Amino acid sequence: MGERRIGIISDTHGRLPPEVLTHFDGVEMILHAGDVGSLDVMLELETLAPVRAVRGNVDGFEFGHLPLRAVVEIPPIRVGMVHGHLHGGPSDRHLRLRQAFAADSVDMILYGHTHRPRLDDTTRPWVANPGSASQGRGHGRSLAILRLGGDGRMAFDLIALD
Numbered sequence: 001m002g003e004r005r006i007g008i009i010s011d012t013h014g015r016l017p018p019e020v021l022t023h024f025d026g027v028e029m030i031l032h033a034g035d036v037g038s039l040d041v042m043l044e045l046e047t048l049a050p051v052r053a054v055r056g057n058v059d060g061f062e063f064g065h066l067p068l069r070a071v072v073e074i075p076p077i078r079v080g081m082v083h084g085h086l087h088g089g090p091s092d093r094h095l096r097l098r099q100a101f102a103a104d105s106v107d108m109i110l111y112g113h114t115h116r117p118r119l120d121d122t123t124r125p126w127v128a129n130p131g132s133a134s135q136g137r138g139h140g141r142s143l144a145i146l147r148l149g150g151d152g153r154m155a156f157d158l159i160a161l162d
Contacts, residue, residue, distance in 0.1 A: 004028055006074060007049065008144035008156075010083075010112025011132035013058065014038035016045070019161050020133055020143060024048050027145070031072060033112035033130065034083030035059060056083040056112060069100075076152040077107040080125065084111030094120050094127040101125065108146070108154065117142045117158045128156050136162065 007024040014037030024030060027049050034056025036042055045051045055066040070081045080101040088096040097109045108126045116139050117131035131142035140162030147155040 002150075004074075004148045006031060006146040006148065007045075008110060008128070008130045008146055009033070009045075009133050010110075010130050011035045011056070011115050012037055012041045012134050013132070014041060015134040016041045017133060017141065017161060020045075021048065023143060023145070023159055029072075029074065031079065031081060031110055031146075033081055033110045034066075035112060036063060036066075052081070054081045054083055057085040071101075071104050071106060074148065076150070077148065077154065078105060079146075080104055080106040080109040082109070082111050084113040084129070090114075097127050098125060107152070108156075115139070117144070119156050119158065121156070126154065126156065130158065133161065 005027045007027040007030040010033035030045050030049050030051045032053035034054045035058050052072050053066050054070050055063050055068055072079045101109050106125045111129050115132035115137040118129040120127040130144035133143045142160050145157045
């Protein structure tokens, strides 16, 4: 089995830049770490691939069906997802996220909220934030591609949109 590509996005806030469609062309799944902002964003992403999403702190009533927390099976790995707004601040967020998913045997934890791309791959589970696809906060807009090998090898490619 060849390398698989998973689109990773967060904090679209109701806007889906056209570059997202180009970068996510051919992905097998899209993971959205919250603050979707508009059902139109979900519908447009679903034209590319199945979407799994969690609810963010600004997602309103129309997103009440989305969980605050999810574990997604993408064999051979498991990915934990939250928006991140309930998991501490900059100094302890990654520790608190790892604690929150400790019983779930995940290989990676995805979060959003900060609009700042991050990858902490110093230990498993990795903790990653794709940044914001629509409005960066001092770091420009971004998204990510998770590349998976059949042996469970992971690579997290951050992609700057600005």
